Amino acid sequence: MVIAVIGAGSIGKRHAGNLEALGEAVEPIGWRGFDQAAFEARKDVEAVVIATSTPIRLELIDICARRDWPFYAEKPLAWRVAQVEAIHDAGAPVAERSMVGFMMRYHPAVRDLAARDLSQVYGFQFEIGHDVRQWRENWSFAGSYAADPEGGGVLMDLSHEVDLALALFPGLELGAVDCVGHRDFAGVDFATRLHLSSAAGVVGSVAMDYVSPVSLRRAGLRGRDEVVDLDFLAPEIRIACEENVKVVPYAFDRNDMFMDMMRDFLALVRGQDTSNNPLIPRFDRMRESSLLVARAWENRVFSGVVDMDMS
Template sequence: MVIAVIGQGSIGRRHVGNLQDLGADVEGIAWRDFDRGSFETRSDIKGIVIATATEVRLELVRMAAGMAVPVYIEKPLHWTRAGVADIYDTLGDLAQRSMLGFMARYHPVVQALAAQDLSDVYGFTFEIGHDVRQWRQDWSFPKSYAARAEGGGVLLDLCHEVDMAKALFPDLTVDHVTSVGHADFVGVDFASRIALSGGRVAGTVAMDYLSPVSLRRAEVNGTRAARSLDLLAATLTVDSGTAETTPYPYDRNDMFRAITRDWLALIEDAEAPLQPLAPRLSDMRASSDLIAEAWGKRQFAGTAQMSF
């Protein structure tokens, strides 16, 4: 039985390699070569990784549902709440054996923070930024999915931190979103700051395509302790009068392998034990709705000065 990976960009190729390393029989299929008519008649497919651009995923979800095959869907699920609802309605019970690609939930610093008692927390900030022109060798933003008004932009592209905030503080809702656009890419946000609140907690999530240095950090403040996270350095500092910094050595690909391992277990058994915070699709509706709501509430306030 085969795991099919549809979409052979950098993420799709990473999935193929990790699945092979985990012992799965894998077939990578480029979206431009995909033939739905012949694929959906196959009886040897046990799971489908959907690693395509966001706007074509619903079509593949419908196909997978018709085949009764679990899916691993790259994040975000959809950029509108109607699209999110459509995907959940389409998959039905298959969502219990499917996964949404929020692999940052497996970051050891995030898991260490989530294991703490956070009942004292009243405020937080999450921030992620990187110059989009420096992402990968041979990367071209203007030619990518990220440059599209629907399904693109930084809020959707770097939405891991929105999901982290929702996982840690489930009562959060969107207050408002302020975004910076670009004159050459109408409707695409290059920087967004999301104000969130709920359950006696308030905070912000900021993301951008503009920072000249890569950064990924957070502050989580409570009455008992101030907690500082650096996800690139993989450290967690807890200061309750005396600051203690704990390093969590890791390799970025460890997160991909961990989420893939959990998904392979779910394919076989919907009741399989998973790691803490595992983004089983059936548990991810609230997070997906929050991201879609934030995308819909963007208010543009200026344009980025960045040339391509």
């Protein structure tokens, strides 16, 4: 039996390599020329990793559900509410054995936050930003999925932080979604800020951008008892309480998150015990997260453009 990895881009290659490192039989499958009928008829597939572009989700998840194949679908699932509902309805038969690829839930600092008492937190902010032109060698924004006005933009691309906010503070409701666009890419957000709040008494924001000349990824929690600041790139967490300040550094490789997540996916596939991570993004628990991302995308309000040379 094999784990089929559909999608030949960088994330598909990462997942295939990690599965092989875990001793699994893997079959990478490119989307171009993909024969859905032939794939659905196969008898040697144990599970499927869906690492295609965002628009290619529903048809593959539908196949997996009809064949009783657990799946791991890369984030984000969709950019419109109706799409999210259709995908989750289609995947319901295998939902408890499947996952969505929000791997930041496996960051050790996030896991430490999840273990803390966050009931005393009244405010939060998550922020991620970097110059989109510097992503990778030979990268062309204009020719990428990110430049598509239907489903592209920074909100969809860097949606991990939206998911983290909801994972740590369940019940968040969406307020305003303020965006800055670009004169050459109509309908594509280059900088976006979400305003969020919950009936539990916490308010906060999630900001993301394609513009920052210095890469940054950080979070802050403000509570009655302590102040917590997290730098994901250092990475370290700083906890201040009255006169005491504690700084905790983390030594780990980014791929560790992908590996830990894939181990949990394989455990779900085979009915085995998963890790003790309380934030495991099991598919049946992820509808609200994907809905929050989609609602935010549908409710974007553009208030200007950034002057940024994308040639």
